[in-house]
Amino acid sequence: MDAVAEMNIPRLQQLVSVGLRRGSSPTVIVRMMQSALEGVYRPRPVLDSRTLDIALMVYRLGGRKLLYAVNHGLGLPSLRTLRNHMSFTKIMPTVGTISxxxxxxxxxxxxxxxxxxxxxxxxxxxxxxxxxxxxxxxxxxxxxxxxxxxxxxxxxxxxxxxxxxxxxxxxxxxxxxxxxxxxxxxxxxxxxxxxxxxxxxxxxxxxxxxxxxxxxxxxxxxxxxxxxxxxxxxxxxxxxxxxxxxxxxxxxxxxxxxxxxxxxxxxxxIYGTVASMAGLxxxxxxxxxxxxxDYKHIFKRLCTLLRSAAGMALCNGRIINPAVLTRFLARLPEQTDDSVRKLLFPDDPQDVPRAVELMEAIIEFLACDFGPVDADTSADLDSIRLLAVMLKSILAPFITPDMSLTEQMTHLSTYAHIAFTLFRMNRLTFMSNQLYGDSQSMIKNAFFCLAKQQKLDPTQRFFLFQIGDDPLEKLFGKLRMLGGHNxxxxxxxxxxxxxxxxxxxxxxxxxxxxxxxxxxxxxxxxxx
Incomplete structure (x- = not known):
């Protein structure tokens, strides 16, 4: 028993299982353990589905060398055994035109x-x-x-x-x-x-x-x-x-x-559900x-527009661009001149976390009180606060874990109505046709998918973050990861x-x- 407590006997579980199936006495089983400690006896692993799946996971994540190591050290099946008992997924490539x-x-x-x-x-x-x-x-x-x-x-x-x-x-x-x-x-x-x-x-x-x-x-x-x-x-x-x-x-x-x-x-x-929604x-x-x-691409494109010289025209013809945002973002408690520069002029414009940080910084204006200001500054602040409401309506549903599904859809509806009003007022000086249409289509699809889920099975859960093509982006990340250093x-x-x-x-x-x-x-x- 001291040997069992102090030493790692290879495949101990399999060894005892084999002994019990054979009807061996405790003395014989202990002798088998002693032989396993000395390397004389090596029990074969039990090839159940779980063991094979774990070996397959090790092989796909770490390659041949890692599977070889765990095969000799932990007793998992070898690559040859894996190939004999499992069929690997074979993706059919497209040679020529679509087939x-x-x-x-x-x-x-x-x-x-x-x-x-x-x-x-x-x-x-x-x-x-x-x-x-x-x-x-x-x-x-x-x-x-x-x-x-x-x-x-x-x-x-x-x-x-x-x-x-x-x-x-x-x-x-x-x-x-x-x-x-x-x-x-x-x-x-x-x-x-x-x-x-x-x-x-x-x-x-x-x-x-x-x-x-x-x-x-x-x-x-x-x-x-x-x-x-x-x-x-x-x-x-x-x-x-x-x-x-x-x-x-x-x-x-x-x-x-x-x-x-x-x-x-x-x-x-779903006609009775979606047809009753005004403006959908x-x-x-x-x-x-x-x-x-994809909602992450919508976030990036909104921030790219705000970072451009043309900016975004909002109420009363006020244009929100980097010059205006630099002046007001620096007044926020947690912002400095350096942090504002990184938000508005990032090294990588495609950086999604940086885009979210910019949107969150603008949303902070809703909770800030700048005290008495002149009429021109007040007009700019009103436009920025309207922009903050619009950005919060499209961002919060995707980054607020404790928000209910009803609250998420309400926020998206708020964005759709604000964007529609501003686009009707300012047209292309507000945002491009493509960005407006894509953001509205994303929200429309969310409402349609929710209505379809309610009709298919209302007891199943529906997660808003499952819209978009983010799972495919994660798959591409895995493809690059599987290449190791290359x-x-x-x-x-x-x-x-x-x-x-x-x-x-x-x-x-x-x-x-x-x-x-x-x-x-x-x-x-x-x-x-």
Whole structure:
């Protein structure tokens, strides 16, 4: 017993289990422990689903070397055992133009198979389709499953045969690239599926692109993925509620054309809810699909407008720009000249935390009393306070954890009405058509998704932060993380890393307690 207390016997649990199954006496079991301490006897690990899932998680997070170490030190299954007992997720790359067969394969492999393997029947969910790009290294790659060349832009690659049947085929592809008739992919456009009420996201389409794509190509993606999902997955997972994007121009134009084309029919289950909301645009796409824009990008664009020289025209023609904000922000108790400079002229204009800090600093004007001031200063303060109310209405619902869902939707409605009034008064001197339309579409989508959730299952929880394409941004972060010291990736490496990320997600779906352990670990790192 002292040896058991003082020394780490490898696979002690498995050793005792094997002895009990054999009907061994306590003396024999103790002798087996002594042999294990001396390295003479090594019991085999129990290959249950949990042990395999933990080994898979170790392999995907730490690679071969970490799995080798825990295999010898803790007795987890080896990589060979893992491959013999589990099937890894295989994302089908797009070689050439968009293929419906590839989308169907990815839906079955990434979405349906993990849900079936979880052995817990999942309720129908509302589905949001997310689309965004991640940077790629501009080089070709070879895919053995169809002996073809990948990494070429999906829009231009049909101009050449990508299958390598002869050496001349490779020379022809190289010549087309040299003549710029076929382009190398600079980015990978990813379409993924996120379910309301669930964490994570499921990539079902990955396209290399050269950036020279327009609304027509974006419409092709919208229509192809939507029709394929509705036919093969909607009955098993849930209907599409929205398409979310970051506001890229070609996708915006195609999105408005696709998802504001028809008025919500009176026979829709949510018509009685949304039609009674004064001023709400009830034009949608097929099956009441709405267009969504990521709220973090809306925050960044609002702050970019406030930081520009033109600024934002508010009530009585007052323009709020960096010159005005510099003068008033410096009066706030916790601000200095240096901090105000960092808020208004950041090193990285795309820094979301810095944008939120600027919005929070402006919101502080609602609680400040500057005492008696002259008429001109009072007019500026009134405009800034109106701006503060508008910014608080769109920011607070996403950063205030103790706010109820009713309060969140009330705040968003307040922003929509203030922005509408100011846009009618000042038009483009208030904000651009694109920013106004995108922010209003984001709020409209939130109300539509909430109404759909109430009709689908009012007992399920609805989280406002699940709108937008933030889960896809997190997935891109994982792809770069899986590269270790080299975050850059070719198209083939990106496809492989997508499969790794999906394997991790399927483990967390099958083993919910591992999800909690991962969350606790992240929280501990954050506090440190």
């Amino acid at each position: 419906i067969e590839d989308i169907i394969h990815n839906i079955c492999e990434v979405v349906l198979k993990p849900r079936d393997a979880a052995f817990v029947r999942q309720p129908l969910r509302g589905v949001s389709l997310l689309i965004d790009e991640v940077a790629l290294e501009e080089r070709t790659c070879h895919f053995r499953h169809n002996n073809s060349v990948g990494g070429l832009c999906w829009r231009h690659s049909p101009k050449v045969d990508l299958q390598l049947k002869t050496y001349a085929d490779a020379l022809k592809i190289a010549e087309k690239i040299k003549l710029e008739e076929v382009h190398l992919g600079k980015e990978m456009t990813v379409v993924s599926v996120s379910c309301f009420g669930e964490s994570g996201t499921y990539p079902i389409l990955a396209l290399p692109t050269c950036k020279h794509v327009g609304p027509e190509e974006s419409s092709t993606i919208y229509e192809t993925v939507t029709s394929t999902w509705l036919e093969y997955a909607a009955a098993h997972v849930g209907m599409i509620w929205s398409w979310a994007t970051d506001g890229e121009s070609s996708r915006r134009k195609a999105g408005y054309e696709q998802f504001t084309r028809e008025k919500l029919p009176r026979t829709s289950p 645009n009830i034009f949608t796409g097929i099956h009441s699909i709405t267009l969504d824009f 975050s850059a990736m070719s198209y083939a490496q990106a496809i492989e890393r997508l499969g790794h990320a999906c394997d991790l997600q399927s483990v967390y779906l099958r083993q919910p307690d591992l999800t909690k352990a991962r969350t606790d670990q992240h929280e501990a790192f954050r506090r440190c």
